[in-house]
Amino acid sequence: MLSLLLASPLALLLLIHPAVMLDGAGGYSHAQLMLVMWGLSAGFIHGVGFVPQQWLWRLLVHPAAAWLLMGQGYLMLLPDGAPGLMSG
Template identity: 50%
Template sequence: MNAAPAAVAAGAGWARALSLLLAAALSLALLFLPAMRGAGLSPGAHGLLTPLVMAICAGFVHGVGFRPRRAWARALVHPALLWPLMLGLAALWTRSLL
């Protein structure tokens, strides 16, 4: 079993809590924002939903404390990749709604 480097804070409790809060906030925004607009999604906004929902799912995976065995899977749910990805995709999706 390979141990993660001590300098990596992916397993820190605050990082997991932040991932869970960010994923929950983005999933609630996805649930309520289109309904508040009262209009259908454009093709651009709809095309961004798949990667955004997958990033949100990865945020929940990290937030609840699941730690994948494979290194490539651990890298996918690492906060250094996950947080900018979630925020960037959410910003692109929000911009496509305007």
């Protein structure tokens, strides 16, 4: 349930108002957004209760990775454009 509750507002915000993810220079960090989207996907997968059969997919959509990557997305929303996993 926690994964779904973390993923839903962030996904809605990205869909409705994507400009909130702009950096200080007015551009997007595509690498950072890719990781956040991976976290959102993993959060939805875990949130709805789907469990992949293959070990590689289980590792890629593990809830801990999802929470870390979604946390990065929430940090990007801070006013100072907090640097995250992929700063640059």
